[in-house]
Amino acid sequence: MNIRIDTADMSYSKQDGYLGHVEFAAEGHPHAYEITLQSKNANDWAYSLNFARESGEEAHIEAVEAALEEDDELFDELVQAAMSRLER
Template sequence: MIVNIEIISAEMRREGEKGYVGNTVYRTEGEKSVYEITFMSKNGKDWDYSLHFTEQSGDEDELLRMDELLENDDDVYNQLLDAALEAYPA
């Protein structure tokens, strides 16, 4: 399944010894909700994430479907992570 992603904003920063923290705000084609995924990594290679709505609370089932998509579709996940990484000031 191909999912079209519209990236609204992205950022990445280093927080001292804690490592890297970044986020990407986005929406998917056909969805009303806007999501924010926050990425966290101590070494800049192994990433954890947290997903939530940005503007207001939405349908929990919608959020669970998006989380499942991120878990199962590496292309979507990597597109969002790459957007945050590209925003990191070199």
Template sequence: MPPFNIKRAAMQLDDESRFVGSTIFEVEGHTGAYEITFLSKNGKDWDYSLHFADEPGPEEQFLLIDAQLEENEDLFDDLLDAAVEAGGF
């Protein structure tokens, strides 16, 4: 995985006391930034969705990052931790 830089992160509780957050990050050598959104009912089991943060970029780069999120627990945890810490949880 190429180095990445977190641009912005946030986490909050919604009206149903679910954790809802996101992290926007850039990956070295990639055209644009990505945003990963997180959702959890209990703060332990997380669903996520990955998409381009701004303008769409090359699909190959997107698929590479998506695969990395599935395979690399440390990457996922780093992005999730940034959102949780930004929310003060």
């Protein structure tokens, strides 16, 4: 799946660990997505995927979810985009 990253951010606190957001568009999908990333150690990531601004078709978000689960490089690209914006 080809994506375009629009915005990204990441913060860190001792209490919560790493917390990031990436807004991105997926090729062929009419609505943007936002993924929220959280990790205590920057190795094991939990995430939540949502439409960024307005809801779209459930089939589209399910396709992105499946791509994130199957394609480690895609997921890593999103994590790296957020980590590159880490506020120190």
